[in-house]
Amino acid sequence: MKIKMPRWFYQLASPKWFYDITGMLLPWFGLAAILLLLVGSIWGLVFAPADYQQGNSFRIIYIHVPSSILAQSCYMMMAIAGAVGLIWKMKIAHVVAGACAPIGASIAVMSLATGAVWGKPTWGAWWVWDARLTAMLVLLFLYIGVIALNSAFENKASSDKATAILSLVGLVNIPIIKYSVEWWNTLHQPATFTVTEKPAMPPEMWIPLLVMVLGFYCFFAVVLMIRARIEVLEREKRSDWVKKVIENYGR
Amino acid sequence: MGSFTSFSDFIQMGTHGLYVWLSYGIALVIFIYNIVSAYLLKRQFFINAKRRLRREQGTI
DSSP states (O other): OOOOOOHHHHHHTOHHHHHHHHHHHHHHHHHHHHHHHHHHHHIIIIISOOBTTTBGGGGGHHHHHHHHHHHHHHHHHHHHHHHHHHHHOOHHHHHHHHHHHHHHHHHHHHHHHHHHHHHHHHHSOSOOOOHHHHHHHHHHHHHHHHHHHHTSOSSHHHHHHHHHHHHHHHTTHHHHHHHHHHHSOOSSOOOSOOSSSOOSSOHHHHHHHHHHHHHHHHHHHHHHHHHHHHHHHHHTTTSHHHHHHHHHTTO | OTTOSSHHHHHHTTTTHHHHHHHHHHHHHHHHHHHHHHHHHHHHHHHHHHHHHHHHHHHO
């Protein structure tokens, strides 16, 4: 069975097109990431009011929540890209999936570490074996598994297939993270942002948070594009256009 | 300054200075790690690729 897709979808599959378009997008995402992260963190650290219960430790939210959201989005992107690669035999999709893994792992570490640092003054413990925390730790292990599996094969086609399947299987963890605070009794507070309801926080608290979330996404896009572009060149190194890119580099 | 009474109050974050600055420090380190590791990957690729290209052109 072959599903007809719009034209841009097939253009995306062309390595050269991908390399050129990401080269154009990169500086803009970089600029946006720097601006959003600067504005968001200064706003969150200096101007947002302190929480009436948690005091100033609440400011950790501006790192913890964006990194937790990004760690999960990055995983979903990796799994979806893997699926696209499997279904349409699209190499670029596997390239993107492979580039997601190391970034996602580092962001998951950020989420867990800042959570621990926030947990100490709030719950009195760096770590508890709580449903949400454990599910997040499983997410980190899934990332590490994907990275290990990706480097375990000599043949790119086999490692692409294997990592895509592992990331798809691990996708089951994402709803577990999301609903862990509802399904189990947990110390962890429920979601800060939901699509359907107004945030429980005042705007001067949640607007900087939104700015930080966008900043994290832009930063992710930047690192993802840098890594994916290198992988594209590596895989296409026999083609003429890549030889030209290599010759012109550093001149 | 902002929602703080003084600069030292801002540095101390009430009583939570250690935790707040540690969190932002962790974030900064991981951000820098991501940029540096991606850049090193790029540099290594071009060093190897240039060498390979020179070798190929030399033999033809």
